[in-house]
Amino acid sequence: MRRLLHQPLDPVCRKIRLALAEKKLAFETNTVRPWERREEFLALNPASEAPVMIEPDGTIVSNHRVIIDYLDEVYRDPDGGLVLLPGGPVERAEARRIAEWFDVKFAEEVTLNLVDEKITRRFLPRDLGGGPPDTEAVRIGMHNVGYHLDYISFLVERRNWLAGDMLTVADLAAAAHLSSVDYLGNVPWADFPEAKEWYARIKSRPSFRALLADHVAGMPAASHYANLDF
Amino acid sequence: MRRLLHQPLDPVCRKIRLALAEKKLAFETNTVRPWERREEFLALNPASEAPVMIEPDGTIVSNHRVIIDYLDEVYRDPDGGLVLLPGGPVERAEARRIAEWFDVKFAEEVTLNLVDEKITRRFLPRDLGGGPPDTEAVRIGMHNVGYHLDYISFLVERRNWLAGDMLTVADLAAAAHLSSVDYLGNVPWADFPEAKEWYARIKSRPSFRALLADHVAGMPAASHYANLDF
Numbered sequence: 122m123r124r125l126l127h128q129p130l131d132p133v134c135r136k137i138r139l140a141l142a143e144k145k146l147a148f149e150t151n152t153v154r155p156w157e158r159r160e161e162f163l164a165l166n167p168a169s170e171a172p173v174m175i176e177p178d179g180t181i182v183s184n185h186r187v188i189i190d191y192l193d194e195v196y197r198d199p200d201g202g203l204v205l206l207p208g209g210p211v212e213r214a215e216a217r218r219i220a221e222w223f224d225v226k227f228a229e230e231v232t233l234n235l236v237d238e239k240i241t242r243r244f245l246p247r248d249l250g251g252g253p254p255d256t257e258a259v260r261i262g263m264h265n266v267g268y269h270l271d272y273i274s275f276l277v278e279r280r281n282w283l284a285g286d287m288l289t290v291a292d293l294a295a296a297a298h299l300s301s302v303d304y305l306g307n308v309p310w311a312d313f314p315e316a317k318e319w320y321a322r323i324k325s326r327p328s329f330r331a332l333l334a335d336h337v338a339g340m341p342a343a344s345h346y347a348n349l350d351f
Numbered sequence: 352m353r354r355l356l357h358q359p360l361d362p363v364c365r366k367i368r369l370a371l372a373e374k375k376l377a378f379e380t381n382t383v384r385p386w387e388r389r390e391e392f393l394a395l396n397p398a399s400e401a402p403v404m405i406e407p408d409g410t411i412v413s414n415h416r417v418i419i420d421y422l423d424e425v426y427r428d429p430d431g432g433l434v435l436l437p438g439g440p441v442e443r444a445e446a447r448r449i450a451e452w453f454d455v456k457f458a459e460e461v462t463l464n465l466v467d468e469k470i471t472r473r474f475l476p477r478d479l480g481g482g483p484p485d486t487e488a489v490r491i492g493m494h495n496v497g498y499h500l501d502y503i504s505f506l507v508e509r510r511n512w513l514a515g516d517m518l519t520v521a522d523l524a525a526a527a528h529l530s531s532v533d534y535l536g537n538v539p540w541a542d543f544p545e546a547k548e549w550y551a552r553i554k555s556r557p558s559f560r561a562l563l564a565d566h567v568a569g570m571p572a573a574s575h576y577a578n579l580d581f
Contacts, residue, residue: 180441184447184451190420190444191440194440195440214412214417214421217420221398221414221417226398
């Protein structure tokens with residue numbers, strides 16, 4: 122069986138869970154704590170980061186970007202499964218550009234300030250940055266999320282999905298980041314109806330179910346988190 | 352003519368210059384200052400980041416990762432030019448993994464502490480983080496560079512190039528980052544002979560010439576920077 126070593130609320134790990142499920146590729150998950158730098162984990166990925174995917178034949182693929190490309194190259198036309206980067210080079214570049222927008226800009230401006238402050242730091246030892254959330258960082262993260270919901274609204278006013286007519290890795294990346302922030306209840310959906318409509322579409326896909334069942338011990342999800350009619 | 356909007360000493364822009372030259376694709380460059388957030392530049396790339404490539408037919412491709420994939424898809428087999436991601440999915444994943452190592456880990460642990468502190472911050476207005484280098488950051492960057500030279504040595508003791516038998520985007524990414532740090536004279540080559548031998552090989556390639564001719568006004572390159580026998 123394929124194995125994914127992940128952290129449940131880490132958006133780039135969630136993106137891979139969505140990608141595997143959309144491709145209808147079976148997998149089981151193991152939660153890892155990369156900051157412990159255990160030898161067995163470093164042997165799989167010297168960068169000591171999740172996600173790491175272990176294929177049924179033993180092939181190890183680490184790094185979220187690398188896994189996306191690997192999956193689309195090896196399982197390009199699975200039975201009814203999603204092509205993550207469809208179309209020609211220009212369409213593929215647009216899907217990649219928007220996925221990077223979320224995996225870099227949204228990550229720095231929102232995820233780092235909300236998910237890392239409120240969740241990741243609870244699990245870290247103090248010498249690695251553990252502790253209570255920095256309220257100024259949380260304030261900045263809450264402020265920034267609106268800019269990104271505006272950008273999603275701008276895109277879906279012009280397109281069916283974020284990168285064009287088809288669902289792509291851009292939608293999975295954006296939804297993965299938003300889903301982690303939404304777990305905390307920090308997405309002001311009511312103010313961004315177009316973005317909310319897009320998220321409702323992707324949230325109702327079968328690939329999303331496992332994400333909606335996640336829970337962090339001692340930190341329950343926001344009440345609407347798993348609700349498809351939010 | 353193809354145009355590349357870049358920042359001369361930014362490693363991810365340098366990676367694209369190397370990739371274009373290795374593919375024997377002609378291009379001209381314009382230096383941009385993304386932090387000014389000019390409307391014309393935002394219209395090309397809403398993320399307001401270099402590099403942005405404008406193809407002769409007007410196609411705009413922004414983001415260094417996106418440009419690499421676009422180039423390899425559109426110009427897969429140019430006349431004698433380099434394939435950036437050669438081989439099958441496993442070989443390609445390894446080249447991507449190592450390129451990410453440099454574009455993420457080296458960038459955070461070394462480039463940010465040395466190149467951004469000593470060069471980028473000279474050009475930024477004070478309210479965007481401009482000012483003299485933070486000496487503690489510089490100390491950390493100088494310390495970290497050794498770990499990465501060790502990793503390069505580990506790889507080239509086992510392989511011809513960083514990702515395997517062939518030159519790939521992994522070598523271009525690593526060399527691009529090291530070249531910017533080497534401009535400052537902060538690479539302790541003498542302590543890492545295997546890494547130095549690898550860098551000498553890539554530095555002597557014709558694709559490297561334009562990088563070795565760069566100079567930042569008011570900050571001359573280290574004396575050995577352009578020397579092939581360093």
